[in-house]
Amino acid sequence: MPLRAARVGRVGVIGHPVAKTAVVAKAVTPGPSPVARTAVVAAAVTPGRRRRRI
């Protein structure tokens, strides 16, 4: 299917070839201990868990 004519010849908004990002699903795919890994992620975003050291 061709693109609509209105899209052809216009200046784009992306501006550069897009590189493939790391596939996030692989990082959170359950491994030997899926419960533990889920807990790690949950702990990372729990309010007040960390204090910044700058």
Add this chain to the structure above:
Amino acid sequence: MTANEMVMSERSLDELGPVDYLVVEFPAGASNFTGEMAKELLALVDSGTIRVIDLLILTKNEDGTVDAMELSDIEELGELEAVEAQLAELLAAEDVENLANSMEPGSKAGVLIWENLWAAPFASAVRRSGGHLIANGRIPIQSIIASIEADEAAAIQGA
């Protein structure tokens, strides 16, 4: 006046929320379209969280050539008809080439451009307060996991 210009003129640019894009790849033989994605996308639109600006379906052939399909080319859109009617066709043909660069040969991909309506009032307030965006981005889940695991390892070593 193009559809894109019409949408932009209906609302002040100062009220426009941040606009994002994503490319979701479906490797050959891995797609399982049940309507679930459309349902969740519509929920975001109906709740006023986002406004869909553009949506294309791309196919990258084994020889690297790319076919693009407009949402309107799909015969049975179902509930997505309401979304299709509001599209502003922001992407140009050269954008399609740039976005398809991220795809593997033999795969299909959905390209979604949306405005974050939820962020628009805050962004407007920032601009009215004299601020302007100088950096933004997304933190990968991998980085969060690595950070927390490093903290835990340091805690064990220090114990």
